[in-house]
Amino acid sequence: MSYELVAGLETHIELSTKTKIFCNCTTEFGGEPNTHCCPICIGLPGTLPKLNKNVVKYAVKAGLATNCSIRNISKMDRKNYVYPDLPKAYQISQFDKPLCENGYISLSTGKNINITRIHIEEDAGKLVHQRGDTYIDYNRGGVPLVEIVTEPDFRSIDEVVEYIEKLRLIMKYIGVSDVKMQEGSLRCDVNISVRKYGDNDLGIRTEIKNMNSLSFIAKAMEYEFNRQIDIIENGGIIEQETRRYNSDLNITESMRKKEDADDYRYFRDPDLVTISIMDEQIQQIKNELPELPSVKLKRFVEDYNLPIQDAELLVKYKKVAEYFEEACIKIENHKVVSNFILSQIFRTLSTETEKEDFNILIPPSYLNELVKLTETKKINSSLARITLEKMLETGKPLSEFITEKHLQGIDENTLKSICEKAVLANEKAVNEYLNGKEKAFGSIIGYIMKETKGNADAALATEIIKTIIS
Amino acid sequence: MITRDDILKIAKLSKLSIEDEEIEALTKDMAEIIQFADTINTAVEDENMEFDNISNIINAFHEDEVIESFDSDLILKNRDGGEDGYFLVKRRSVN
Numbered sequence: 001m002s003y004e005l006v007a008g009l010e011t012h013i014e015l016s017t018k019t020k021i022f023c024n025c026t027t028e029f030g031g032e033p034n035t036h037c038c039p040i041c042i043g044l045p046g047t048l049p050k051l052n053k054n055v056v057k058y059a060v061k062a063g064l065a066t067n068c069s070i071r072n073i074s075k076m077d078r079k080n081y082v083y084p085d086l087p088k089a090y091q092i093s094q095f096d097k098p099l100c101e102n103g104y105i106s107l108s109t110g111k112n113i114n115i116t117r118i119h120i121e122e123d124a125g126k127l128v129h130q131r132g133d134t135y136i137d138y139n140r141g142g143v144p145l146v147e148i149v150t151e152p153d154f155r156s157i158d159e160v161v162e163y164i165e166k167l168r169l170i171m172k173y174i175g176v177s178d179v180k181m182q183e184g185s186l187r188c189d190v191n192i193s194v195r196k197y198g199d200n201d202l203g204i205r206t207e208i209k210n211m212n213s214l215s216f217i218a219k220a221m222e223y224e225f226n227r228q229i230d231i232i233e234n235g236g237i238i239e240q241e242t243r244r245y246n247s248d249l250n251i252t253e254s255m256r257k258k259e260d261a262d263d264y265r266y267f268r269d270p271d272l273v274t275i276s277i278m279d280e281q282i283q284q285i286k287n288e289l290p291e292l293p294s295v296k297l298k299r300f301v302e303d304y305n306l307p308i309q310d311a312e313l314l315v316k317y318k319k320v321a322e323y324f325e326e327a328c329i330k331i332e333n334h335k336v337v338s339n340f341i342l343s344q345i346f347r348t349l350s351t352e353t354e355k356e357d358f359n360i361l362i363p364p365s366y367l368n369e370l371v372k373l374t375e376t377k378k379i380n381s382s383l384a385r386i387t388l389e390k391m392l393e394t395g396k397p398l399s400e401f402i403t404e405k406h407l408q409g410i411d412e413n414t415l416k417s418i419c420e421k422a423v424l425a426n427e428k429a430v431n432e433y434l435n436g437k438e439k440a441f442g443s444i445i446g447y448i449m450k451e452t453k454g455n456a457d458a459a460l461a462t463e464i465i466k467t468i469i470s
Numbered sequence: 471m472i473t474r475d476d477i478l479k480i481a482k483l484s485k486l487s488i489e490d491e492e493i494e495a496l497t498k499d500m501a502e503i504i505q506f507a508d509t510i511n512t513a514v515e516d517e518n519m520e521f522d523n524i525s526n527i528i529n530a531f532h533e534d535e536v537i538e539s540f541d542s543d544l545i546l547k548n549r550d551g552g553e554d555g556y557f558l559v560k561r562r563s564v565n
């Protein structure tokens with residue numbers, strides 16, 4: 001009997017406002033412990049929290065970018081629970097009137113993952129376990145979060161991974177979060193259950209808490225999916241509970257059962273006044289939104305005639321996408337520009353962060369110039385490649401490396417005699433090629449490029465050699 | 471109706487220990503408090519008016535500009551234990 005996976009996601013994303021959600025302390029990551037704190041964010045009695053204007057604005061942006069409707073009237077509530085990272089013994093969050101509701105994100109298959117709600121809340125402090133004791137740093141306490149809750153719409157781990165990647169990219173594009181998973185600014189709780197294919201009822205679900213790596217999420221879901229199937233196949237019943245992923249053992253383990261489920265006793269925070277957002281303000285924020293990744297992707301494929309895989313790689317990094325567009329001005333074959341970026345330039349940027357920052361020495365206009373020369377056939381592709389390499393190393397424009405002599409190219413007669421020389425010098429390769437080993441041809445061309453310092457027209461040389469040896 | 475179980479649940483959530491003989495009196499008191507709240511609720515005439523927002527103030531925001539945080543010595547002044555700028559979580563005996 002085969003089983004279907006059913007999952008829903010709660011994603012916490014730290015907003016990149018300058019200050020915390022209810023006070024003017026900095027949200028900067030790190031710092032000496034308890035140095036980004038004030039009486040409000042360590043929860044001293046008698047203090048009065050005041051909501052950060054930009055938190056509302058950023059959350060509305062996040063909502064609009066994920067197709068949510070925005071509430072005109074909203075409020076803050078207290079979620080009561082006792083834990084040392086929460087100095088007030090309640091978290092200020094939103095209960096029944098979240099800022100954003102009923103959105104969705106479309107996956108590449110065309111399937112929509114429905115977003116139930118997006119609300120704003122404060123992050124908790126950080127617990128540090130040392131020598132058997134637990135210490136608290138409240139620097140992170142009060143950093144603004146949005147919590148994005150989906151319907152149980154996921155049917156595979158791949159869908160979950162794609163959703164998180166899409167969500168991350170959207171948040172990065174609209175500039176509301178740096179979404180650095182390793183720094184915990186994007187964390188996920190996954191609700192997961194299984195059912196037999198064809199069943200309409202949902203199975204009993206477990207929740208895996210607080211994961212901040214895509215590979216952990218995938219592994220935890222895989223483990224949990226199989227664990228639940230095993231229980232059912234052995235005649236057992238799934239217990240509704242909260243679990244955590246243990247990455248050392250690659251298993252999920254029980255944290256607490258349903259019987260001691262939390263009773264948060266939500267009620268309105270009387271210290272915080274009603275949030276009111278007019279339609280005109282929502283429209284204004286909407287107008288400020290940049291082009292979203294899904295729209296850009298579609299445009300890159302249609303307007304620049306790029307294969308979808310190439311367009312995806314360019315759009316994945318906002319700065320790369322911008323660079324590409326500038327380098328494409330008055331170019332006919334945009335694929336050439338994309339190829340230079342995705343192969344040669346990306347090779348110099350080994351990490352994701354380097355690609356995201358895209359700090360390369362040459363401006364897009366330099367690449368544009370180079371591609372124009374190849375389009376007018378003034379230089380061939382191997383010379384272009386060598387030149388780009390020098391440009392990337394030095395930051396200098398191509399006029400430093402391409403001389404008049406290059407632009408005149410090699411006349412056909414000269415090329416012909418070099419080709420003859422190449423055939424004689426590469427007897428072995430020629431024979432191999434003639435015996436059907438296509439690859440051997442490359443080394444003959446390589447010889448010619450070496451002889452001409454990359455100046456020869458490879459297509460023409462190929463033609464000449466084939467006439468000589470056939 | 472407030473029941474004995476409700477009182478025990480609230481006591482647990484509030485981390486209070488209650489003696490058996492206190493439960494009956496607490497149940498009665500709590501019922502009276504709830505009834506008082508119900509009475510006030512019936513006094514709210516306008517259905518559209520939110521009881522918990524009687525002041526009708528909206529949108530009191532702070533601007534997103536950093537103000538220097540407090541000196542950590544002041545933040546940590548009342549701590550009991552702890553070192554290197556951290557608060558210490560008191561160990562609790564499991565009950």
Ligand SMILES: [Zn+2]
Pocket residue numbers: 020023024025036037038039040041042142
């Ligand atoms: Zn503060």
